[in-house]
Amino acid sequence: MKKTAYLLLFSLLVAFSATAQSTANVKIEELNTKTFKAKVWDFDKNKSFKRQGKLPIILDFHATWCRPCKMLAPHLQAIQNKYNGKLIVYKIDVDQEPELAKKFKVEAMPTIVFVNSATSFKSELGYRDYAEFEALVKSHFFKK
Numbered sequence: 469m470k471k472t473a474y475l476l477l478f479s480l481l482v483a484f485s486a487t488a489q490s491t492a493n494v495k496i497e498e499l500n501t502k503t504f505k506a507k508v509w510d511f512d513k514n515k516s517f518k519r520q521g522k523l524p525i526i527l528d529f530h531a532t533w534c535r536p537c538k539m540l541a542p543h544l545q546a547i548q549n550k551y552n553g554k555l556i557v558y559k560i561d562v563d564q565e566p567e568l569a570k571k572f573k574v575e576a577m578p579t580i581v582f583v584n585s586a587t588s589f590k591s592e593l594g595y596r597d598y599a600e601f602e603a604l605v606k607s608h609f610f611k612k
Contacts, residue, residue: 519583526558540580
């Protein structure tokens, strides 16, 4: 009887562990102009901002050489993992996609753009520690 209970418990732990690992690290997608138009805003069709989809979006305008951007990256990953299914995080390399940076008036990095509305967005400039960053996410997307 004990052996059966241990086997059942072990099976449940293995199943739970596999489920937790499969959702543990949701990859953040790097957008180029084409994928940006499909997933965020097709600015060829709509001159003024009109977002695609329903979920809140975080746009991380970054550069590979930017140290504060690198420091912010784990916070973005943690937010994507924690709020998976409730929001989407996308990365945009300003050196590779200068047209997108220009559309959002990005002049310094990191610039984080919060898109919660169908027709507007809010930008935040600079590095934040995780607690401050999550507070920003909650204030932009999950006000109660």
